[in-house]
Amino acid sequence: DSGVTQTPKHLITATGQRVTLRCSPRSGDLSVYWYQQSLDQGLQFLIQYYNGEERAKGNILERFSAQQFPDLHSELNLSSLELGDSALYFCASSVVPRTGDYGYTFGSGTRLTVV
Amino acid sequence: AQSVTQLGSHVSVSEGALVLLRCNYSSSVPPYLFWYVQYPNQGLQLLLKYTSAATLVKGINGFEAEFKKSETSFHLTKPSAHMSDAAEYFCAVRDSSYKLIFGSGTRLLVRP
Numbered sequence: 001d002s003g004v005t006q007t008p009k010h011l012i013t014a015t016g017q018r019v020t021l022r023c024s025p026r027s028g029d030l031s032v033y034w035y036q037q038s039l040d041q042g043l044q045f046l047i048q049y050y051n052g053e054e055r056a057k058g059n060i061l062e063r064f065s066a067q068q069f070p071d072l073h074s075e076l077n078l079s080s081l082e083l084g085d086s087a088l089y090f091c092a093s094s095v096v097p098r099t100g101d102y103g104y105t106f107g108s109g110t111r112l113t114v115v
Numbered sequence: 116a117q118s119v120t121q122l123g124s125h126v127s128v129s130e131g132a133l134v135l136l137r138c139n140y141s142s143s144v145p146p147y148l149f150w151y152v153q154y155p156n157q158g159l160q161l162l163l164k165y166t167s168a169a170t171l172v173k174g175i176n177g178f179e180a181e182f183k184k185s186e187t188s189f190h191l192t193k194p195s196a197h198m199s200d201a202a203e204y205f206c207a208v209r210d211s212s213y214k215l216i217f218g219s220g221t222r223l224l225v226r227p
Contacts, residue, residue, distance in 0.1 A: 048213070
C-alpha cells in the first residue's frame with residue numbers, strides 16, 4: 001500500500017456518460033497530480049493541485065475537470081465519455097513545493113473502460 | 116522545458132545478464148530525475164531518484180543509475196537480471212511546476 005488511495009479500481013461505462021474518480025493523497029502530502037496512461041499516448045500529465053488550488057494544467061480535455069477539497073482528497077470528473085477516454089488514470093501526491101523533499105507517490109490507478 | 120527520452124521501447128535480456136535501460140534528459144535547470152517501475156496491472160513504484168546529491172544513485176531491488184551531466188543521461192542498470200524484473204520502466208524529470216514529465220517507457224523482458 002503506497003498510501004495514495006484511488007477509487008474505484010475499475011470502471012466500465014458507456015459513451016456519453018459521466019464518471020468521477022477519487023484520490024486520497026498520502027497523509028501530509030499537499031499536492032495531487034492526475035495522469036492518464038493509454039497505449040498510444042503513454043503517461044500524460046492532466047492537472048495538478050496544491051492545497052486546494054490548481055497549480056498546473058497539462059493536456060486535459062475540456063470535458064474533464066478536477067478539484068481538490070479542504071480535506072485534500074481530489075476528484076477527477078470525466079464527462080461526455082468517448083471510447084478514446086478508456087485508459088488507466090493515476091493519481092500521485094507529494095509534499096512539494098518544499099525544498100528537500102522530492103517524493104512522489106502513486107496510487108494503483110483507476111482503469112476506465114468506455115464501451 | 117524539461118523532457119526525457121527513453122531509447123528502446125523494448126529491451127530483452129537473459130536471466131543473470133546486465134540490465135541497461137537508457138534515459139536522456141533535457142533541462143534548462145539542474146534536473147531532478149526519477150526511475151519508476153510498473154508491473155503488469157499495477158501502479159508506479161519508485162525505484163530511485165537523483166536530487167543533485169551523489170551522481171551514482173542506488174535504488175531498490177539492486178537497481179542503480181548514474182547521473183552524467185556531460186551526456187545528459189540517467190541510465191538505469193542492474194548487474195544481474197532476475198525473472199521478477201520483467202516490467203515496464205519509466206524515466207521522469209521534475210519540471211518547474213514540480214510535476215513529473217515521463218518518458219515513453221521501456222518494457223523489459225527477461226528470458227530464462
